[in-house]
């Protein structure tokens with residue numbers, strides 16, 4: 001029974017979720033910030049990765065505040081992947097906060113408060129603490145037991161050996177208790193924090209030649225984010241925290257570490273938020289703002305004006321813009337390879353080639369999504385290697401956007417509230433134009449599809465043209 005439980009719990013702990021970007025481990029740059037073709041899970045997109053690397057260097061140097069970067073590009077061209085790469089390269093010491101533009105509308109607080117909290121999450125305070133640590137190998141612990149129980153508190157002696165010398169320390173009741181709790185015995189290697197009396201067992205000494213620092217002074221740093229996760233924070237509380245942090249900075253007890261705030265889908269913000277961002281970036285403690293969008297020229301939310309990416313021109317003017325480019329077939333193939341590995345799906349070369357073809361004809365995301373689904377299809381037929389037939393099976397089960405749109409166009413009359421262009425005759429209607437453009441874009445893709453699909457597409461196109 002006990003064995004069963006053990007194996008059950010072991011299985012449970014082995015479950016690891018694989019996210020859309022879990023294969024990204026950095027930006028894949030060398031020490032001269034030159035992008036390697038395939039590195040740290042990153043493929044291609046070299047110009048954008050290099051530009052992101054320069055920003056990263058600026059962040060690491062800590063010399064700039066309030067810079068903002070825009071990652072702009074078509075859907076699925078790796079904008080979020082690059083932002084994740086930046087986050088991974090920064091390491092744990094630099095805060096990285098990530099939100100999606102739409103999140104700020106769904107929280108129980110004002111939009112600007114939500115943005116303010118996101119900003120503060122991306123700013124770290126490193127508090128420097130000088131502590132005295134004694135580290136060494138325990139030679140002997142000697143505890144004097146009081147003659148009558150409870151008559152007086154315990155005392156004792158601890159002999160600690162370092163490379164240079166052996167030192168005997170007098171022990172008080174607190175230290176004796178701490179040694180007991182850690183079950184410290186002769187031969188253990190321990191560290192004692194003199195200020196708090198905390199004892200940490202580092203291990204056992206096998207050879208007595210190890211080097212230890214006795215009374216070494218170390219700077220212990222920790223990062224405390226001065227933000228709150230629960231509801232609105234009153235302005236006074238925020239001010240009090242800021243005053244305290246300013247005091248610590250003056251006394252040299254703390255450093256401010258501006259990190260990175262990444263806002264994905266930035267076009268979802270509205271004019272008030274954009275105005276807030278303009279202002280917030282002026283602050284000397286402001287983090288680096290990285291925003292991403294896949295929108296073209298579109299309406300700025302909250303206004304009737306259109307602007308590139310739906311971002312007001314004054315904010316756009318402050319942004320360093322990095323564009324991402326569509327992937328080549330070869331790059332898609334490499335990303336498919338990496339994802340198959342990441343999702344632990346053994347896939348035949350032929351199946352990978354088919355996935356690549358699908359990625360080129362539909363979208364990279366769709367191709368990636370088919371990997372795990374195809375692996376399930378493979379398991380069903382008790383196969384060991386995902387083959388083209390598995391890919392074809394799931395390709396027929398799950399539609400990509402283009403085939404789904406085709407289907408919609410065909411059966412639109414049977415749907416509720418459809419606003420498709422057929423028959424309404426209004427040339428200015430935005431939806432109609434969008435769908436028409438969509439249809440026209442599909443025509444080139446359909447050519448490579450089956451003759452049945454090609455025929456369907458022609459019918460639809462002629463329908464759109466007829467109107």
Ligand SMILES: Nc1ncnc2c1ncn2[C@@H]1O[C@H](COP(=O)(O)OP(=O)(O)OP(=O)(O)O)[C@@H](O)[C@H]1O
Pocket residue numbers: 020021022024041042043044045073074075076077078079080081082293294324335364365368
């Ligand atoms: N250069 C790359 N190297 C490795 N994987 C990538 C690369 N670019 C994209 N991917 C992967 O492809 C998928 C889609 O990319 P991603 O989500 O980054 O696109 P995006 O540009 O943010 O798209 P959208 O505009 O739709 O948000 C993700 O799983 C991502 O990790």
